[in-house]
Amino acid sequence: MDSAPKRAKRLxxxxxxxxxxxxxxxxxxxxxxxxDSDMGRFGIYTAVPGLSSQKSEGNGPETTLGTLAPTGFEPxxxxxxxxxxxxxxxxxxxxPLYIESGFRKLFTQRFVSKDDQNLWMELFLFDMGTxxxxxxxxxxxxxxxxAPMSSVEDRKGGQTMQFAYKTTNALYFAxxxxxxxxxxxxxxQELLEAMLAIAGKIPAQLAAKDTEIAELRLFPQENIVPDSxxxxxxxxxxxxxxxxxxxxxxxxxxxxxxxxxxxxxxxxDAQLVAxxxxxxxxxxxxxxxxxxxxxxxxxxxxxxxxxxxxxxTGPFLAxxxxxxxxxxxxxxxxxxxxxxxxxxx
Amino acid sequence: MDKQNNKKxxxxxxxxxxxxxxxISIAAASTVSYLLYDATGPQPHRPAxxxxxxxxxxxxxxxxxxxxxxxGSDRVKTVDKAIELLGGIERFVKPGETVAxxxxxAFASPPMLGATANPxxxxxxxxxxxxxxxxxxxxxxxxxxxxxxxxxxxxxIGKAAEANGAKVILPKPHLFKxxxxxxxxxxxxxxxxxxxxxxxxxxxxxxxxxxxxxSGASMSMKNWYGLLGGRRNIFHQDINTIIAExxxxxxxxxxxxxGTEVMITNGPTGGSASDLRRTNTLIASTDMVAxxxxxxxxxxxxxxxxxxxxxxxxxxAGTTDYESxxxxxxxxx
Numbered sequence: 001m002d003s004a005p006k007r008a009k010r011l012x013x014x015x016x017x018x019x020x021x022x023x024x025x026x027x028x029x030x031x032x033x034x035x036d037s038d039m040g041r042f043g044i045y046t047a048v049p050g051l052s053s054q055k056s057e058g059n060g061p062e063t064t065l066g067t068l069a070p071t072g073f074e075p076x077x078x079x080x081x082x083x084x085x086x087x088x089x090x091x092x093x094x095x096p097l098y099i100e101s102g103f104r105k106l107f108t109q110r111f112v113s114k115d116d117q118n119l120w121m122e123l124f125l126f127d128m129g130t131x132x133x134x135x136x137x138x139x140x141x142x143x144x145x146x147a148p149m150s151s152v153e154d155r156k157g158g159q160t161m162q163f164a165y166k167t168t169n170a171l172y173f174a175x176x177x178x179x180x181x182x183x184x185x186x187x188x189q190e191l192l193e194a195m196l197a198i199a200g201k202i203p204a205q206l207a208a209k210d211t212e213i214a215e216l217r218l219f220p221q222e223n224i225v226p227d228s229x230x231x232x233x234x235x236x237x238x239x240x241x242x243x244x245x246x247x248x249x250x251x252x253x254x255x256x257x258x259x260x261x262x263x264x265x266x267x268x269d270a271q272l273v274a275x276x277x278x279x280x281x282x283x284x285x286x287x288x289x290x291x292x293x294x295x296x297x298x299x300x301x302x303x304x305x306x307x308x309x310x311x312x313t314g315p316f317l318a319x320x321x322x323x324x325x326x327x328x329x330x331x332x333x334x335x336x337x338x339x340x341x342x343x344x345x
Numbered sequence: 346m347d348k349q350n351n352k353k354x355x356x357x358x359x360x361x362x363x364x365x366x367x368x369i370s371i372a373a374a375s376t377v378s379y380l381l382y383d384a385t386g387p388q389p390h391r392p393a394x395x396x397x398x399x400x401x402x403x404x405x406x407x408x409x410x411x412x413x414x415x416x417g418s419d420r421v422k423t424v425d426k427a428i429e430l431l432g433g434i435e436r437f438v439k440p441g442e443t444v445a446x447x448x449x450x451a452f453a454s455p456p457m458l459g460a461t462a463n464p465x466x467x468x469x470x471x472x473x474x475x476x477x478x479x480x481x482x483x484x485x486x487x488x489x490x491x492x493x494x495x496x497x498x499x500x501x502i503g504k505a506a507e508a509n510g511a512k513v514i515l516p517k518p519h520l521f522k523x524x525x526x527x528x529x530x531x532x533x534x535x536x537x538x539x540x541x542x543x544x545x546x547x548x549x550x551x552x553x554x555x556x557x558x559x560s561g562a563s564m565s566m567k568n569w570y571g572l573l574g575g576r577r578n579i580f581h582q583d584i585n586t587i588i589a590e591x592x593x594x595x596x597x598x599x600x601x602x603x604g605t606e607v608m609i610t611n612g613p614t615g616g617s618a619s620d621l622r623r624t625n626t627l628i629a630s631t632d633m634v635a636x637x638x639x640x641x642x643x644x645x646x647x648x649x650x651x652x653x654x655x656x657x658x659x660x661x662a663g664t665t666d667y668e669s670x671x672x673x674x675x676x677x678x
Contacts, residue, residue, distance in 0.1 A: 077495070088578040092451060092490045093559035093613045096581070120455075120499075141611055143619045167617040169457070183616045185455035185499075 138174035176208035417677030427629035438478035445545035464505035536574035556612030589656035634663025
């Protein structure tokens with residue numbers, strides 16, 4: 001007959017023990033976390049003051065980078081791997097550029113000539129997560145006067161790479177989700193040959209597919225400056241709201257101007273960002289100007305002696321940046337609008 | 346059910362007793378929580394006596410001999426001339442003194458990339474210290490970003506220094522001490538590469554002029570970043586303040602800013618020879634703010650483009666109006 005109160009008492013006891021157990025676990029968790037707290041973030045009692053660490057986890061592509069050594073070269077040092085946490089230990093102030101663009105990991109490996117210790121190179125293999133991210137860091141750092149790495153002798157039996165160039169001491173390319181740099185210690189033909197040999201092997205080694213960036217086909221080809229495409233991840237033209245934006249440079253009658261476009265989530269989002277960008281220009285000293293070309297719909301702003309244009313076509317936010325001449329800017333804007341309409345149709 | 350229904354109802358007195366106990370429990374828990382709550386977070390609790398202050402290595406100012414700018418492509422000749430225009434190395438280093446040279450050895454990269462101080466330049470300053478100034482000892486030291494031994498080896502600075510009799514000191518944990526910058530916001534109880542400087546009588550900084558993705562430019566003030574220990578990258582979030590505080594913390598005898606070839610883009614690491622541009626300028630100064638203000642012009646930057654310059658100047662580290670110092674000019678053909 002007294003089973004109900006007993007059951008209630010047992011239930012209360014069970015709940016109490018559960019609560020006590022949870023509190024105990026929280027206390028243990030707090031204790032462990034506190035003993036493991038990173039006081040170095042506060043500059044207080046760092047375990048090893050002044051010295052940072054470089055981490056190589058040994059479970060990524062770096063395990064096979066040593067096998068890329070070309071004929072006459074050998075690994076100079078152990079391969080190293082860097083995460084977002086310690087990327088700055090390798091590239092210092094340039095780390096934010098990569099991290100803001102979706103950086104996952106960096107693998108590095110140095111190779112040295114067996115005949116001349118002064119001839120060495122370093123391979124930087126950035127895993128950027130996606131092909132677009134890899135293209136972004138490739139494009140914003142592209143040396144403007146560098147030679148494209150597309151000739152037959154540059155391929156060394158490897159596949160053609162669309163986004164690749166070489167300077168007198170280095171090779172740079174983006175393939176699949178990887179951005180790759182091969183930096184030589186000197187301007188040497190022997191080094192350059194060795195770097196090309198490594199570059200030729202990398203796509204197969206990483207099972208990487210060639211990069212295809214669809215947005216680049218949306219830019220008009222007439223008067224475009226070759227290899228001038230860039231993909232900016234954030235803060236484009238100083239405006240925080242403008243993200244993931246492609247740009248391309250053009251020349252008309254000797255003057256240079258930039259076209260830009262960004263695919264937004266939908267047409268409404270594109271319009272909102274376009275309006276915000278227009279207000280940003282006006283709030284920072286821009287002056288609204290009437291359109292000369294009545295065939296297009298766009299906002300025109302005179303901005304400290306240059307012309308800025310912004311418009312939307314469907315989900316695309318696009319425009320012209322830093323044009324010396326309003327008529328030329330509107331001409332290029334019309335070309336871009338027509339190109340985007342082709343795609344939309 | 347009957348038992349439950351027949352349960353004796355709670356009386357007013359008993360209810361008040363329970364409520365009182367519950368109230369006392371809640372009040373006690375709240376009081377303990379309040380007393381234990383740390384509103385400010387972890388604070389340095391190092392005894393003030395354990396904190397160090399970097400020595401003041403500055404030399405007496407001489408009007409008209411604060412800054413020199415020498416044009417030329419041969420660093421050995423331009424640095425000789427630049428120092429001569431300020432009164433010669435003897436003004437900065439006295440016989441028998443120990444000199445610490447702090448070049449920028451941040452990266453394990455070859456000299457041709459200009460990401461680190463030029464080894465020939467470092468070698469010549471070592472020679473000047475031992476030769477004309479008759480220094481007792483010259484040490485060359487830095488706490489690089491990459492592996493220190495690789496940085497000193499691959500940059501060529503280690504070999505250049507040792508070949509001319511200098512001692513290279515690599516960072517080791519016991520060489521760091523904590524410091525707090527008076528009036529500083531970021532440098533509080535922070536480890537600095539102290540021991541090599543504590544034993545020195547004079548400090549000379551040698552830095553290349555470089556583009557810098559985060560700060561805009563890396564020159565003589567940014568070079569002192571290499572004296573910080575710990576997870577110093579967190580200061581990148583407030584790069585202008587930390588550079589200004591470094592200029593307040595470090596008082597060198599002389600800074601040498603190498604603009605013979607500047608890294609015009611893709612800094613601070615660069616990577617391609619095409620990132621460099623020959624500007625054939627070498628600056629020596631006892632005012633590092635002034636030196637950097639002059640150097641930023643080599644990167645096509647204005648003083649206003651680099652907020653840390655004005656911050657350092659307003660903190661008393663130097664002047665942004667370097668022309669007011671009437672710098673001495675020379676050209677080496």
